[in-house]
Amino acid sequence: MSNSVPPSTSQQVSLWRRLTDWGATGFAILAAILVLVPLLAIFIYLVIKGIGSINWAFLTQTPKPPGEVGGGMANGIVGTGLILCVASVIGVPLGIGSGIYLAEYGRNRFGDVIRFTADVLNGVPSIVIGITVYSLIVVRQKHFSAFSGGVALGIMMIPTVARATEEMLLMVPNMIREAAYGLGIPRWRTTLSITLRTASAGVITGCMLAFARVAGETAPLLFTAFGNQFWNLKLNQPTAALSLQVFTYAISPYDDWHKQAWAGALILILLIVGAVAAVRIVTARGRLKGA
């Protein structure tokens, strides 16, 4: 923002002030490097360790018994997909709905309450959501399930999606709404087909960010999705998940499982980076259509 403004180069600047300036500049650069180093370290390590362990078997097979070499995480990859489907089916409509409410109707006390609650929900530790879903769904249904895992992650998606939707809708100029009303289009139609549509790029960004945030979640799945060593496509059965399997394998003592944990982590991160990159592309196209 300030690049256009040249820093002061006056000769009256004392040595001490120049030194602190250099020191501060140096610190800022150092901070940037220090922050980026772990990121690069994690990435490079992940790629080196992971890529050697990703093979056809890893992507197509289910786990072998502990101690036996081979097998893969195919069921975990599918399980993560299944759980994320359920999460999206729950989180995206509820989130967008709440976002529309906040933006279009929420200019009152009640709207403030909802806005605050959404922020509270955003801050609730994932493990606490896990406890709640366990006692609400798992104990009641008497079995661990992919569905309950999806619900837990779906709940975590709602606030992110809601706030993003609200923000984007608020950016849509009132002129557009006025024009639509002026043409006699009812309000619901205006909101869905015109306002939301105009803001769709930004809303999709919000959804993808929420998706990326929950895709790697492990804690709430420990006692909802539970894990499974076989294929599972049923919503009412326990299911494997990539993040759960990475956790189990990481703390295990088996070298082969460690390798697979790195491979699983690499796949997981590719999934998430893919989502974030998609967000970037959408964002680059502009947050508002035609505005």
Added chain:
Amino acid sequence: MSDSVDPMNTPEPIEPLPKPVTSIPSLGKVEAPRSAPKSTVLQKIRQSHPSSSRIPDEIFRWIILLSAVSVFAIVVLVVWKLVDKSRLSLHQFGIHFFYGHDWDPVNDSYGAMPFIYGTLVSSFLALLLAVPLSVGVAVYITEMCPQGLRAIISFLVELLAAIPSVIYGLWGIFVLAPLLRDYVQPFLAKTLGWTGFFSGPMYGLGMLAAGIILAIMIVPVIASITREVMSAVPQNQREAVLALGATRWEMIRMGVLRNARIGIVGGVILGLGRALGETMAVTMVIGNRPEVAKSLFAPGYTMASVIANEFSEATGDMYLSALVEIGLALFIVTLIVNALARLLVWSITGGTARPSV
């Protein structure tokens, strides 16, 4: 914009900025209205619509209201479940639960102090490391960085926020812990061992490892908010300070950081909220031992980790209830921390800012 600036530090009134809606740069935009359809034109047009079209409108309104209420309902459900399931332990131990040191499933005696201590120490350690770094990065990105590099660095920092915690844990176990054990901890013990914070056996795993992992995880949260708040500081603030002959650092300190400080504190608290609730990465590196130890080398335990480790396998009802009570305590702490952070961030950005991930 004007509410973001402390009047004590602004010698002259700030001109209101123009409000071109399309040019809003990022999530931190300050000009967005609190709610969209305020226009009186809209009211008039709406009234002129035939009443027959209001029925679908009403239905739509109710559906939308319902989904908004669901957010509220979920939070209420969470609280209710936590209170309901921890009733046994709340009743049995009362306030003693929070300062008791005992965690003894054999005798059904539970105290949460070691977990509360572990959570607080690891989180504050994380803040200690993360705050200067985050502010440094934000300063670098907004004030010093060449244009081309700026997008790349902020993308990378955002990426840091998107890495799942289980992967941080994986890296923590296999890379960070051995590194700490073999190099960092012997060095710290030699130079700072006399303080008592860096003494005792070196496992690698422990409070220090947890603090470092948490710091890496919360840097993006704090940095992105700091960056947003700093961008919100009007350009003429900078120009004014520079015109008085300040160096770049003095300009940043007096013109930018001072004006952005409330927002930065908000971001820090938000990062604290994230650190307090973080589970998997911490569980994997902290050593899982319920103990209040002065040394940062010692293993510890956090509230979130004890739930992750023991919740699905607690045998007795009291045991389970005690674990849920820890969950309740964790919820309340994060609630307070988050509320505080939001209030601060709202007060500076006018109500719409939030972390980008």
Added chain:
Amino acid sequence: MIRSLRVLVCIAVLASCAWAQTALNGAGATFPYPIYSKWFIEYHNLNSNIQINYQSIGSGGGIRQVQAGTVDFGATDGPMTDEQIAQSKVKVLHVPTVLGAVVPAYNIPGVNAELKFTPDVLADIYLGKLTKWNDPRITKVNPGVNFPNQNITVVHRSDGSGTSYIFTDYLSKVSPEWKSTVGKNTSVKWPVGIGGKGNEGVAGTIRQLPGSIGYIELIYALQNKIPFGLVQNSSHNFVKASLESTTAAAAGVKMPADFRVSITDPPGKDAYPIASFTWLLIPTNPADANKGKILKDFLFWMLDKGQTMVEALSYAPLPKDIAAKEKAAIQSQVKP
């Protein structure tokens, strides 16, 4: 956006309809996880329409989840206590499956020898009274081993664990101080050390930490090539955990009708002292009769064919008479 939602819903519906298989779920002990996992995968290969999913979440979890009815069966290494049985709404039958040994495994830089542990040394290490590897009490029984002057890092389980139950049961029998200050349970208040989740977690932590000692099931030590020590038994012989010494521990046991029995610190000069049966917890009146039938079929297979697979994984098979007694009990007590 609406179209993509529709696609998602379709996928979800399709997914829930597909795959008409019978899936059973069990959870519990990590101690027998390698053999259970082997059995369930072999059984699935024999009967491709049956999937038995087993998650090793710890014995405490096995007991808890079977009582909550969230799994079809549980598994534990420490039998349920009388109190737990009295409180339990779900009546279960304890079905011993294999015998296993818990070994003191260690990671001492420069020491590859098989160490010898006396009961009081083990108890004092876990009580935190013995803190150095070169303590005279350790070096005295291990002549010729060059111990470093290194702190002992104790590793224990962080979750509710049957392995902990077996180990603390043993320590309670050999050390009065342990019995009075700590006691035996699936989770206890450990005087010292750091916690690892599951046998896997403890073994993993031992490998990562120089100077550490931990207790793990024999197979985890063997598979990971972690050195483990000999333990002195009640006849003052140092015995190494093995199939034979574990079987010897079960030799003199008098099996009660409900199969809940402890065989730690047994008599017999070749018996390994930290050994135990491990049990499946089978609800006697299953909510789903079809699943109950499948589980019964599996149990008979396990007591027959399954027993031939256990030695390859270093578990000791059940003595023949006990297996026969179990079959009779399953037939008569477990519905349908």
